Amino acid sequence: FPIIRAQISQDYIPDSKFYKVEAILRPWRIQQVSSALLKMGIRGVTISDVRGFGAQGGSAERQAGSEFSEDNFVAKVKIEIVVSKDQVEAVIEKIIDEARTGEIGDGKIFLIPVSDVIRVRTGERGEKAERMTGGRSDMFFSTGSSTA
Numbered sequence: 001f002p003i004i005r006a007q008i009s010q011d012y013i014p015d016s017k018f019y020k021v022e023a024i025l026r027p028w029r030i031q032q033v034s035s036a037l038l039k040m041g042i043r044g045v046t047i048s049d050v051r052g053f054g055a056q057g058g059s060a061e062r063q064a065g066s067e068f069s070e071d072n073f074v075a076k077v078k079i080e081i082v083v084s085k086d087q088v089e090a091v092i093e094k095i096i097d098e099a100r101t102g103e104i105g106d107g108k109i110f111l112i113p114v115s116d117v118i119r120v121r122t123g124e125r126g127e128k129a130e131r132m133t134g135g136r137s138d139m140f141f142s143t144g145s146s147t148a
């Protein structure tokens with residue numbers, strides 16, 4: 001059956017230059033997701049171990065929590081990626097491609113506008129702080145500059 005794609009819409013509300021793509025996924029799919037993101041020039045990624053409750057409830061993936069019989073939270077991994085607006089749909093699509101099994105518990109993706117990005121080391125803000133060495137600018141252009 002057809003895989004449901006993220007809708008191609010850039011009419012995000014509120015409008016922002018940067019967005020955080022926050023995905024709650026199956027822990028055993030994270031390696032696959034992060035290496036696919038790396039291949040498409042995404043260099044900044046944050047991961048946390050989380051526990052959650054969704055339609056999956058406490059069923060399946062119980063092995064780690066079976067001793068807590070009244071605890072229905074399922075172990076998940078949260079992946080957070082701040083990108084510029086024009087990268088959002090590609091990142092969402094890649095996450096779906098790599099994380100989807102089709103079974104209940106595949107996870108959910110939230111899209112959050114980000115007001116600013118500040119690089120602590122340099123104090124840079126906005127685009128300069130969001131651009132990363134080895135990121136998109138290095139992959140698509142061969143100018144040698146990763147901050148332009």
Ligand code: ATP
Pocket residue numbers: 043044045046047080081082083119120121122129132
């Ligand atoms: P620097 O050039 O000073 O190293 P940087 O932009 O590469 O700055 P880091 O200081 O290396 O940033 O990043 C620290 C942590 O911040 C990373 O380990 C990652 O968890 C998180 N991070 C950085 N950029 C992003 C991003 N765009 N999205 C999500 N997390 C990020």
Ligand code: GLN
Pocket residue numbers: 041042043044045081082083084087130131132133134135136137
């Ligand atoms: N937008 C950044 C770039 O083009 C990458 C952001 C990220 O890696 N999360 O370099």
